Amino acid sequence: MRFLSGCLAAATTCLIIGCGAAAPVPAEQVTQTEAAIRAASEVGAPSIPKAALHLKMANDQLQTAKGLMNEGSNDEARLVLDRARVDAELAIALAKEATLRTQAAEALAKVTKLRAEATPRSTAK
Amino acid sequence: MKKLVLFSSLAIVALSLAACGAAKPTKELEDARAAYQDASRGKAAELAPDKLLSAKQALDRAEGAFQESPGSYQEKSLAYIAQRMAQLASAQAGQIDAQKAAEKAEEDYKDAQDQLRKAAQDDAARTAAALRENQSKLDKVRRDLADQDSKLGEAANKLKAQEDELAKKKAELEARQKELEAEKAARAEAEKKLAAAMKSLAEIAKIKEEQRGLVITLDGSVLFASGKTALLPIAESKLETVANVLQQQSDDKKIVVEGHTDSVGDDAKNLKLSQDRAESVRSFLVSHGVKADRVSAVGKGESVPVADNKTPEGRANNRRVEIVIK
Numbered sequence: 001m002r003f004l005s006g007c008l009a010a011a012t013t014c015l016i017i018g019c020g021a022a023a024p025v026p027a028e029q030v031t032q033t034e035a036a037i038r039a040a041s042e043v044g045a046p047s048i049p050k051a052a053l054h055l056k057m058a059n060d061q062l063q064t065a066k067g068l069m070n071e072g073s074n075d076e077a078r079l080v081l082d083r084a085r086v087d088a089e090l091a092i093a094l095a096k097e098a099t100l101r102t103q104a105a106e107a108l109a110k111v112t113k114l115r116a117e118a119t120p121r122s123t124a125k
Numbered sequence: 126m127k128k129l130v131l132f133s134s135l136a137i138v139a140l141s142l143a144a145c146g147a148a149k150p151t152k153e154l155e156d157a158r159a160a161y162q163d164a165s166r167g168k169a170a171e172l173a174p175d176k177l178l179s180a181k182q183a184l185d186r187a188e189g190a191f192q193e194s195p196g197s198y199q200e201k202s203l204a205y206i207a208q209r210m211a212q213l214a215s216a217q218a219g220q221i222d223a224q225k226a227a228e229k230a231e232e233d234y235k236d237a238q239d240q241l242r243k244a245a246q247d248d249a250a251r252t253a254a255a256l257r258e259n260q261s262k263l264d265k266v267r268r269d270l271a272d273q274d275s276k277l278g279e280a281a282n283k284l285k286a287q288e289d290e291l292a293k294k295k296a297e298l299e300a301r302q303k304e305l306e307a308e309k310a311a312r313a314e315a316e317k318k319l320a321a322a323m324k325s326l327a328e329i330a331k332i333k334e335e336q337r338g339l340v341i342t343l344d345g346s347v348l349f350a351s352g353k354t355a356l357l358p359i360a361e362s363k364l365e366t367v368a369n370v371l372q373q374q375s376d377d378k379k380i381v382v383e384g385h386t387d388s389v390g391d392d393a394k395n396l397k398l399s400q401d402r403a404e405s406v407r408s409f410l411v412s413h414g415v416k417a418d419r420v421s422a423v424g425k426g427e428s429v430p431v432a433d434n435k436t437p438e439g440r441a442n443n444r445r446v447e448i449v450i451k
Contacts, residue, residue, distance in 0.1 A: 054209070079198075079202050082202070082206055083202065083205050083206060083209075086205075086206050086209040086210060086213070087209060089209075089213060090209045090212050090213045090216065093212075093213045093216035093217055093220065094212075094216050096216070096220050097216045097217075097219040097220045097223060100219075100220050100223035100224050100227065101219065101223040101226075103223070103227050104223040104224070104226040104227035104230060107226075107227045107230030107231055107234065108226065110230070110234055111233045114234060114237045114241070115237055118237060118240065118241050118244070
């Protein structure tokens with residue numbers, strides 16, 4: 001009876017995490033996620049609200065994953081790391097987008113200003 | 126046994142939940158679908174197709190998990206990832222969009238700068254052209270002014286010359302007028318003198334205007350003694366008056382002194398006597414200022430009587446000296 005229930009529990013676990021009896025430590029994923037988080041900070045994510053939100057999610061999930069890894073739940077940690085990484089990458093993309101949009105707006109403002117300067121001169125005569 | 130029942134019932138609940146969940150996806154999956162819809166309707170299809178494809182594949186995986194075990198952690202987790210990937214595709218498209226906008230703005234900026242530069246150059250060219258035109262107008266005005274100046278100078282010179290000429294003519298005219306006035310005065314003086322002389326002459330002689338000229342007739346008895354040719358002393362004062370008159374007259378008038386006798390005596394003797402007497406009168410006149418070449422003497426004898434020789438008065442009248450001024 002105990003054995004059966006144990007078997008079922010194992011099967012359920014297998015179903016949930018998608019197999020891997022002796023799952024290895026996802027060290028490379030951790031490295032990649034940490035690198036992505038660093039990159040997000042470097043491109044200015046902390047100062048851009050939307051990007052900062054996802055950066056925080058990435059950080060939180062990295063910590064969660066590390067906790068799971070300490071507990072030996074490497075497979076679960078791997079799933080959490082996937083999410084952490086995609087959040088970090090989204091933070092990078094959002095930060096870059098915001099920066100580029102700011103730059104584009106500045107460039108546009110420059111054009112508008114130049115045209116405004118040019119206009120009175122051509123009409124003044 | 127109790128546990129088995131519990132577990133079995135849990136499994137049934139789970140299954141029924143899953144059956145129910147087939148119709149109702151997790152919130153994560155709904156969010157992922159919405160995010161993907163956003164991305165595919167936005168610019169991601171055009172600007173970030175590979176990312177959009179990755180998002181689609183992630184969504185498909187989440188959908189697969191939802192089909193296999195609805196409401197599972199797997200579904201939620203994959204949906205979570207799919208949602209971020211869809212957002213990432215949108216952000217990626219946004220980056221490219223912003224980059225393009227920035228590039229376009231920079232191009233526009235350059236174009237505007239070029240336009241400004243060109244406008245400034247055109248302005249400068251127009252200004253320069255206007256300046257050149259003004260300069261050439263100014264040059265023309267200066268040339269015209271110089272022309273006018275020289276013309277004015279010429280005109281002034283002409284005017285000066287004309288004024289000089291006029292002044293000269295005026296001076297000449299004034300001089301001529303003075304001369305004329307002087308002449309007139311002289312002539313008036315001469316006429317006055319002549320008139321006075323003629324008046325005194327008229328007292329001592331007959332004066333008559335004839336066809337041959339002005340004839341001054343002097344009585345023979347006052348000039349000469351009978352038969353003589355020498356002038357009587359009394360004659361000289363009379364002849365001085367005559368000489369005075371003759372001097373007053375212009376030089377071109379010829380003077381003829383004619384001697385006349387009466388018919389008494391020999392013709393030849395009378396002619397000779399009249400000739401000599403005329404010559405005496407001429408000599409006196411010449412010695413008293415009458416020019417010698419003007420005056421000639423001629424004897425007419427008894428050939429030109431003016432009165433009857435039969436009476437003593439007639440003969441006295443015929444004895445005479447006539448001075449003819451032609």
